[in-house]
Amino acid sequence: MNSISTGIYKQIKNDMPEIEKCINTNNTSREYWEDLRVKYGVFFIPDIDFHVPRVREGGTYRPWDKVPNYTSELRKLRTYLLATLIKNEYKTDFELSNDFVKNEAKELLKKKLVTEQDVTTSELIILSKIYIDSDNSDHKQFALEKIWDVFERLKTIYGEGNKKKNIEDLIKKISHSTERNKLLFDNEFKELTKIGNEYQIRHFEKDKEPIPSDDFREYLFFRVLSLISYSIIESEK
Known part of the structure; x- marks a missing residue:
């Protein structure tokens, strides 16, 4: 699990509301999943394994590109992103922002x-x-x-x-x-x-x-x- 910069933290922060929305509604399109997979799998977090070529569904296996809902994989990504933030939160070169907190x-x-x-x-x-x-x-x-x-x-x-x-x-x-x-x-x-x-x-x-x-x-x-x-x-x- 790689270290991340404050800039990547902000990117995760910006994406998290939509990720939560998709998970809560159990509705994740292939297009949205592919966008996140490329963004986090290639540029930010190269060591996460996104490769799941076939998915079991109703007793049979369907090709990965035919699966209509990617929420299960999105949930795995969410867990990974949160774990990454937990790991990096207390490093000297990484700090959670509080720009919009008055208290x-x-x-x-x-x-x-x-x-x-x-x-x-x-x-x-x-x-x-x-x-x-x-x-x-x-x-x-x-x-x-x-x-x-x-x-x-x-x-x-x-x-x-x-x-x-x-x-x-x-x-x-x-x-x-x-x-x-x-x-x-x-x-x-x-x-x-x-x-x-x-x-x-x-x-x-x-x-x-x-x-x-x-x-x-x-x-x-x-x-x-x-x-x-x-x-x-x-x-x-």
Whole structure:
């Protein structure tokens, strides 16, 4: 997996919304796939293997050029691109931008935050960082959705019991055995859970309190990111 420059990061950032759209709608044309395959397979990331000459479909194999939907391959590319960003995020010559973030907590975007406990969590974190740095409200909303998904996953990846028991164990670990710290983190987990239940964190939750502005989205984003960051770092020491 190659190192990438900030310029390539920006290219990935620009392409990611359309990639996500195609994956979510399960609709990827051959033309769009070929464009990405050439762009990333030849110019940016030459070591990724795109060669799949025949595809199994309904018990039979179809020639690769006859397959109408390339979403499965696009999903592999998305995983590879996110893994590449995770690998390169903390190199001295590579830095995620925060050009469109007003909140002063934006320095958190530069903080190393990768968990070995769960690959999906690391991917969601890097994806949310890409989307929050946008002047598009829909992108910021998507970033908020993804970071809230991480918050929910945080309740399950550090234990084998139910969410309540896992949170109790996580809080005990990150509190350094003081009752005051335990109370603080217990209240914060409960408050953020309440916010998630009452506010329109996910775009389709039309029956919840709408989020009035991008500044409010950034506030919620960095509030939950701060807790996630601290919890992951403390848990994996």
